[in-house]
Amino acid sequence: MTGQLVVQTILNSFMLSGLYILIASGLTLVLGVIHIINFAHGAFIMLGAYAIYFLSARWGVPYLFAFVISVFTLGALGMVVEKFLYHRFWGKVLPCLVVAVGLTQVIQQGALVAFGIESKYMDSIFRGTITFLGARFSVERLMVVVIASVLVLGLLIFLKTTKIGMAMRAAAQDTDAAILQGVSISKAAQLAMFIGCGMAAAAGMIIAPIFRADAYMGELLLTKAFMIIIIGGMGSLPGAIMGGLLVGFIDSVGQTLIGYPSQILLFILVIVVLLVKPTGLFSGIVFTIEA
Numbered sequence: 001m002t003g004q005l006v007v008q009t010i011l012n013s014f015m016l017s018g019l020y021i022l023i024a025s026g027l028t029l030v031l032g033v034i035h036i037i038n039f040a041h042g043a044f045i046m047l048g049a050y051a052i053y054f055l056s057a058r059w060g061v062p063y064l065f066a067f068v069i070s071v072f073t074l075g076a077l078g079m080v081v082e083k084f085l086y087h088r089f090w091g092k093v094l095p096c097l098v099v100a101v102g103l104t105q106v107i108q109q110g111a112l113v114a115f116g117i118e119s120k121y122m123d124s125i126f127r128g129t130i131t132f133l134g135a136r137f138s139v140e141r142l143m144v145v146v147i148a149s150v151l152v153l154g155l156l157i158f159l160k161t162t163k164i165g166m167a168m169r170a171a172a173q174d175t176d177a178a179i180l181q182g183v184s185i186s187k188a189a190q191l192a193m194f195i196g197c198g199m200a201a202a203a204g205m206i207i208a209p210i211f212r213a214d215a216y217m218g219e220l221l222l223t224k225a226f227m228i229i230i231i232g233g234m235g236s237l238p239g240a241i242m243g244g245l246l247v248g249f250i251d252s253v254g255q256t257l258i259g260y261p262s263q264i265l266l267f268i269l270v271i272v273v274l275l276v277k278p279t280g281l282f283s284g285i286v287f288t289i290e291a
Contacts, residue, residue, distance in 0.1 A: 004135050007135035008137075015145055016252055017244050018244075023041070026199030028240045029195055031235060032192075033172045034082070038193075038196065040107065044201050045207075045222070047111075051073070052205040071202050074200075075193075075194040077197065078196060079193050081193065082189055086193070109215075121212055122213070126140040127140070151199060168188045172188075224251075232244070234279070238282060250265060
């Protein structure tokens with residue numbers, strides 16, 4: 001690899017890492033607070049991509065306004081899903097899994113019927129390129145890193161410093177103790193789904209101009225998010241961040257050197273982590289959601 005290619009690969013890894021961390025953080029939040037694996041997370045990524053395509057590219061709504069509206073709308077949809085579907089199956093792993101997978105299929109098939117089977121492409125409002133050490137990096141990819149960093153940092157600050165955020169952490173750590181302290185578990189669950197699904201939608205919106213919007217675009221990204229929370233540690237937001245950086249780097253370097261077969265390396269890493277340290281490589285980091 002030439003020096004320029006090395007720099008290009010590292011820059012691409014930051015873009016992938018930012019995207020992966022944003023998705024995995026929302027998934028980790030829901031898992032930590034509600035103790036449910038939200039398999040419909042990928043569907044919300046897809047809905048976010050379609051939302052920004054139609055609102056901004058087709059109907060001319062200003063990008064920032066469309067972004068905010070879509071995040072809040074799909075976050076609210078996540079609250080509806082929690083209230084009328086997931087809430088009934090707290091503590092029941094298999095029924096909740098079936099419901100989540102079924103919901104994913106409903107959303108995906110609904111998207112195919114409503115939007116068609118053809119992928120939707122849109123131009124980014126973030127145009128131009130920057131040059132760093134001879135490598136070129138598009139502004140739209142840089143904005144993936146910026147937006148993801150702002151959202152994840154905002155989530156960390158919210159959970160660490162606000163009363164509501166600390167109540168969510170208490171609910172995740174010990175439900176009974178949190179109830180005795182006056183924490184509303186149902187409200188904590190609703191807020192977790194709102195934030196988690198909103199972050200998934202945001203991920204779909206920032207990636208749609210770079211790749212495409214289609215009914216199945218969230219599947220691979222959801223798989224990567226699961227890898228990240230396994231590698232980083234279940235319920236650990238810092239673990240999701242560190243795991244996202246690691247997976248993004250491996251993904252970028254592997255794609256550059258050997259192409260798609262590099263995905264095998266990630267699955268091998270997940271298997272090794274599960275065998276050697278099932279709690280995750282970064283589970284010892286103090287600040288977690290679940291514990």
